[in-house]
Amino acid sequence: MPFVSRIQRQSDYSLFSPSTPIVIDNGASYFRIGWAGETDPRVVFRNIVQRPRHKTTGETVTIVGDHDPTLLKYFDCTRSGPRSAFDSNVVYQFEIMEYILDFGFDRLGANDSQIDHPILVTECVCNPVHSRSKMAELLFETYGVPSIAYGVDAAFSYKYNQQHGVCAQDGLAICPGFCTTHVIPFIDGEPVYKGCCRTNIGGFHISDYLKQLLSLKYPHHLARFTWEKVEDLKMEHCYISQDYGSEARLFQKGAKEAEEKTRCWQLPWIPPPTEEPPSEEEIARKAAIKEKQGQRLREMAEAKRSSRINELENELHGLEFLLKQLEQVEEVNIPSFLSETGYVSKQEIEAALMKVTQSLRKAKGEPKGEQAEMEEKNDPAINEKFHLINIPDNMLSAEQLKEKRKQLFLKSTTEGRQRAKQKRHEEELERERKNQEDEVKRLENPELYLEQLHAKYKGLFEKVEQRKRLKINGGHTNGNNVSGGVGRGERLNAAQRERMRLLTTAIFDRGKGEDTFGARDEDWQLYKLMSKDNDDEDDGPDEDESELARLSSRLQEVDPTFVPKSEVGTLQTAEVPRFRPLTKEDFQIVLGVERFRCPEILFRPNWIGIDQAGLDEMAGVSIRRLPSRDQELEEKLTSSVLITGGSSLFPGINERLEAGIRMIRPCGSPIKVVKALDPILDAWRGASAYAASSQFLTQTFSKADYYEKGEDWLRGYQVQYTL
Amino acid sequence: MEPEVIEAELVLPTHLRFKRIQMYEKYPKGQSRGRHWKHLKQIIQAENYQNYPPDEPNYVNIESPPSMHPCKKICDITGYEAPYSDPRTNLRYANAEVFKLVRSLPNEFVQRYLAQRNAAVVLK
Numbered sequence: 001m002p003f004v005s006r007i008q009r010q011s012d013y014s015l016f017s018p019s020t021p022i023v024i025d026n027g028a029s030y031f032r033i034g035w036a037g038e039t040d041p042r043v044v045f046r047n048i049v050q051r052p053r054h055k056t057t058g059e060t061v062t063i064v065g066d067h068d069p070t071l072l073k074y075f076d077c078t079r080s081g082p083r084s085a086f087d088s089n090v091v092y093q094f095e096i097m098e099y100i101l102d103f104g105f106d107r108l109g110a111n112d113s114q115i116d117h118p119i120l121v122t123e124c125v126c127n128p129v130h131s132r133s134k135m136a137e138l139l140f141e142t143y144g145v146p147s148i149a150y151g152v153d154a155a156f157s158y159k160y161n162q163q164h165g166v167c168a169q170d171g172l173a174i175c176p177g178f179c180t181t182h183v184i185p186f187i188d189g190e191p192v193y194k195g196c197c198r199t200n201i202g203g204f205h206i207s208d209y210l211k212q213l214l215s216l217k218y219p220h221h222l223a224r225f226t227w228e229k230v231e232d233l234k235m236e237h238c239y240i241s242q243d244y245g246s247e248a249r250l251f252q253k254g255a256k257e258a259e260e261k262t263r264c265w266q267l268p269w270i271p272p273p274t275e276e277p278p279s280e281e282e283i284a285r286k287a288a289i290k291e292k293q294g295q296r297l298r299e300m301a302e303a304k305r306s307s308r309i310n311e312l313e314n315e316l317h318g319l320e321f322l323l324k325q326l327e328q329v330e331e332v333n334i335p336s337f338l339s340e341t342g343y344v345s346k347q348e349i350e351a352a353l354m355k356v357t358q359s360l361r362k363a364k365g366e367p368k369g370e371q372a373e374m375e376e377k378n379d380p381a382i383n384e385k386f387h388l389i390n391i392p393d394n395m396l397s398a399e400q401l402k403e404k405r406k407q408l409f410l411k412s413t414t415e416g417r418q419r420a421k422q423k424r425h426e427e428e429l430e431r432e433r434k435n436q437e438d439e440v441k442r443l444e445n446p447e448l449y450l451e452q453l454h455a456k457y458k459g460l461f462e463k464v465e466q467r468k469r470l471k472i473n474g475g476h477t478n479g480n481n482v483s484g485g486v487g488r489g490e491r492l493n494a495a496q497r498e499r500m501r502l503l504t505t506a507i508f509d510r511g512k513g514e515d516t517f518g519a520r521d522e523d524w525q526l527y528k529l530m531s532k533d534n535d536d537e538d539d540g541p542d543e544d545e546s547e548l549a550r551l552s553s554r555l556q557e558v559d560p561t562f563v564p565k566s567e568v569g570t571l572q573t574a575e576v577p578r579f580r581p582l583t584k585e586d587f588q589i590v591l592g593v594e595r596f597r598c599p600e601i602l603f604r605p606n607w608i609g610i611d612q613a614g615l616d617e618m619a620g621v622s623i624r625r626l627p628s629r630d631q632e633l634e635e636k637l638t639s640s641v642l643i644t645g646g647s648s649l650f651p652g653i654n655e656r657l658e659a660g661i662r663m664i665r666p667c668g669s670p671i672k673v674v675k676a677l678d679p680i681l682d683a684w685r686g687a688s689a690y691a692a693s694s695q696f697l698t699q700t701f702s703k704a705d706y707y708e709k710g711e712d713w714l715r716g717y718q719v720q721y722t723l
Numbered sequence: 724m725e726p727e728v729i730e731a732e733l734v735l736p737t738h739l740r741f742k743r744i745q746m747y748e749k750y751p752k753g754q755s756r757g758r759h760w761k762h763l764k765q766i767i768q769a770e771n772y773q774n775y776p777p778d779e780p781n782y783v784n785i786e787s788p789p790s791m792h793p794c795k796k797i798c799d800i801t802g803y804e805a806p807y808s809d810p811r812t813n814l815r816y817a818n819a820e821v822f823k824l825v826r827s828l829p830n831e832f833v834q835r836y837l838a839q840r841n842a843a844v845v846l847k
Contacts, residue, residue: 009732054724062735071733074725087763090782094760098746103735110741126782130766144743193780199787212839216800216832244795245804252803252817593802606794609841613787621787627778 013109036691064103114144160686171640176647616660644676
């Protein structure tokens with residue numbers, strides 16, 4: 001990381017005489033403060049302020065600059081993020097500016113009652129007078145500064161490089177900064193603001209663009225792209241392509257060159273533990289546990305059953321004993337005896353006895369049907385019950401006739417029951433027979449048999465399904481709506497459509513022509529068609545369904561791998577998302593086109609929606625804006641183009657800028673683009689050298705000047721860069 | 724405060740010897756104050772640049788004019804040159820593969836891609 005904060009407190013503040021100026025490079029991204037005449041600023045930090053709340057004490061504190069992020073864990077930074085005093089490149093929040101100056105002077109070691117040194121502060125080109133005067137007011141009133149001078153950072157950088165022979169007296173300073181990019185023409189060593197131009201694009205926009213692109217490309221790793229990290233990525237990997245189109249085409253084709261240029265950031269990733277299939281022992285152990293649990297449950301059920309049987313038997317004995325006692329009791333004493341037992345009559349006791357006997361039988365697991373069968377076994381006896389049936393009506397009295405009718409009814413129901421039973425029995429036999437046949441076939445050729453069975457099952461299943469679908473959705477299902485329901489968007493089936501048609505015609509036919517409805521008998525069929533539930537009365541599917549059930553059970557018997565289709569079907573329609581184990585590649589942030597796409601916005605601000613000229617065009621604009629057009633001067637300017645500022649660190653910017661300027665200049669004009677010695681610190685160094693000169697004090701203004709000369713003077717205030 | 728926080732002098736002290744007016748005197752605690760600063764737009768407006776000669780450089784008139792070069796259209800997603808643009812989403816795309824992706828993007832992402840070049844639909 002090229003920018004390193006230096007925030008150690010300096011101890012030699014008192015060694016400097018009050019005439020030694022303090023030099024401040026107040027950039028939108030970094031604040032640099034130091035002593036005039038020195039080569040490096042003493043204190044450098046990011047130009048931001050945070051006002052978090054201390055987690056334990058709850059007080060709001062002020063933290064200036066960038067610090068070790070591990071120390072910030074004691075603070076609650078969620079309420080307010082880092083704030084800057086800058087709007088674009090102009091200072092507008094002087095409360096924040098004051099915190100920053102406090103911190104800067106504090107770290108410089110100031111300990112007198114006021115800052116008794118002249119101050120040189122950098123500002124942007126054509127800083128609005130509001131910002132200028134507020135800054136002066138702050139410095140004079142709060143810090144007691146004796147005098148101030150304002151200067152432009154890019155100009156100081158150009159002058160510094162001019163002194164070191166990098167650029168000439170006449171030239172262009174191109175300064176892509178943090179929020180803005182300036183081009184300032186220099187004539188005779190002085191900046192000409194008339195010819196100056198500014199595009200509102202800078203390093204901030206590049207980082208932001210990269211951050212946006214990455215978070216759109218990798219939404220899962222959003223939390224990784226903190227501002228600091230993205231800045232680091234930008235500074236480490238971004239470069240400026242000589243020709244964007246051809247460079248992008250390389251990547252599009254997947255050329256080898258592009259592969260080499262692709263950078264990959266591997267996020268921390270731990271491969272998931274591979275799951276081993278359970279061993280034989282494990283399976284056996286699990287089965288044993290299961291078996292044990294089953295055994296326990298069975299035992300519990302058995303114990304419960306036996307206790308119930310016991311209970312019932314006790315009750316039975318009690319009741320029998322009661323009956324016996326009742327027989328021995330004399331007729332007269334029966335009511336008093338019964339009142340003791342809680343029963344009203346002998347019949348009630350007998351009924352209770354009956355009930356207990358039945359439930360005992362049930363508890364012991366004897367089939368309930370036995371009793372019924374027993375009843376039916378004595379058929380001849382029952383036949384005797386219906387003794388009246390065979391006697392002709394005329395031989396019976398009225399009483400007996402009534403009885404006969406009753407008997408007739410009873411007999412028909414009994415016979416019906418028997419017939420049903422018979423049918424059931426026959427069906428059972430049929431099924432048994434079929435199964436036996438199947439068994440024979442199976443034994444003959446098991447594979448063929450299984451195949452046939454599967455085919456049959458499949459065919460039948462489809463048939464049944466088809467019918468179901470028709471019923472639900474009129475054959476127009478699109479596969480994802482098996483559960484059906486005729487919703488608004490669903491199509492109706494043929495029957496439902498017909499019904500709708502009938503209903504609507506019935507409504508709209510009213511009063512049209514002669515009404516002959518009801519003349520023919522068929523007309524009344526209409527109501528039957530209209531009634532809602534006419535579509536599921538056919539018994540057809542039942543047969544198929546029972547056959548399907550039989551086949552399914554048979555298949556389950558024979559084929560252990562068989563799973564009934566309906567279960568499979570629901571699984572398939574539920575669209576189970578297929579899980580792919582995450583791989584190393586999922587935790588890689590690949591920087592390909594982004595490496596040169598992001599800094600390209602310096603040359604094409606259009607890409608991020610800023611409709612202004614890019615870096616190369618700005619040079620042309622700047623030359624055109626100069627008041628005196630003179631070819632010799634223009635050639636001089638283009639042969640000494642200095643590029644400085646934080647965003648000029650991208651590799652390839654010189655060549656690209658040279659090519660860009662060559663395109664807009666007349667053929668054959670001399671063009672030379674040079675990078676500043678240190679694009680970041682040169683502004684401060686130039687300012688430091690400037691403040692160290694003996695003539696510096698002539699360029700400053702004091703508090704008295706400030707209040708006497710007024711705002712208009714301050715507006716026109718401009719330092720002379722050549723002393 | 725934790726010892727390492729104090730040692731690093733992380734927190735700006737409230738009282739500084741070299742200041743004539745302390746922060747707590749300027750902005751007393753518990754006293755509500757409105758916005759005491761102007762945004763850049765308001766500052767520029769208050770500068771009344773229209774009252775000064777137009778050839779005098781000021782913050783507004785030193786801005787660069789719009790670019791005269793034709794704007795190169797690039798694929799919003801991949802960054803390749805984009806010969807096509809999708810009329811439904813307004814996204815520019817490089818080839819059929821990207822187009823598939825464009826059509827599968829949820830609207831939120833489409834808007835975010837558009838917002839990058841300041842072309843998103845802004846509801847006010």
